[in-house]
Amino acid sequence: MKRTNKRKEAQDLGLTRYSTGKPCRRGHTAPRNTASGNCVTCASEKAKLRAAVPGVQERINANARKRRKQPEIAEQLAAHGKALRRKDPRYHMLVLAKRRAKRKGVYFELRLCDIVVPSHCPALGIPLFVGDGYSSQNSPTLDRYIPSMGYVPGNVGVISALANSIKQNATPEQIQAVAKWALTVWPEHLR
Numbered sequence: 001m002k003r004t005n006k007r008k009e010a011q012d013l014g015l016t017r018y019s020t021g022k023p024c025r026r027g028h029t030a031p032r033n034t035a036s037g038n039c040v041t042c043a044s045e046k047a048k049l050r051a052a053v054p055g056v057q058e059r060i061n062a063n064a065r066k067r068r069k070q071p072e073i074a075e076q077l078a079a080h081g082k083a084l085r086r087k088d089p090r091y092h093m094l095v096l097a098k099r100r101a102k103r104k105g106v107y108f109e110l111r112l113c114d115i116v117v118p119s120h121c122p123a124l125g126i127p128l129f130v131g132d133g134y135s136s137q138n139s140p141t142l143d144r145y146i147p148s149m150g151y152v153p154g155n156v157g158v159i160s161a162l163a164n165s166i167k168q169n170a171t172p173e174q175i176q177a178v179a180k181w182a183l184t185v186w187p188e189h190l191r
């Protein structure tokens with residue numbers, strides 16, 4: 001009973017790990033994975049054993065890839081992903097950010113609990129919500145305040161996809177310059 005509460009607490013706080021203070025079935029006094037409730041030492045030992053057998057990990061990966069390609073499974077996974085994004089958009093943002101960081105060689109040191117999603121975009125004041133299907137201007141997105149500093153707590157905030165696309169890699173002065181120019185070329189009645 002107590003273990004379930006600890007895990008629930010960790011889920012509510014958005015922590016990926018939690019501690020029960022008690023040893024696992026195999027006697028490790030190690031943290032547990034919030035998602036599975038399993039001991040992290042057990043999980044890593046199991047993974048090592050599995051990977052040590054030649055060809056086994058490759059076969060597991062190949063089977064998983066094949067499974068994900070089956071239309072009904074792909075549909076289920078897409079529906080599950082959508083539900084998860086709506087319930088808590090932080091998971092999706094974290095996964096995408098980690099992928100971007102790896103691709104761009106940017107420093108990444110974020111956890112779920114470092115991301116705070118406000119009700120409205122702090123830059124544009126428009127409501128933030130996860131749309132039905134594709135991302136919209138109102139989708140919450142993770143913004144690095146200073147891009148070169150990477151994804152570290154304190155350097156990220158959640159803003160709308162629209163604000164993020166306006167900001168991109170421009171400096172505040174450049175954004176102001178573009179706005180000033182746009183006002184001169186955009187007829188007032190078309191704004």
Ligand SMILES: [Zn+2]
Nearest residue numbers: 024028039042
């Ligand atoms: Zn264990």
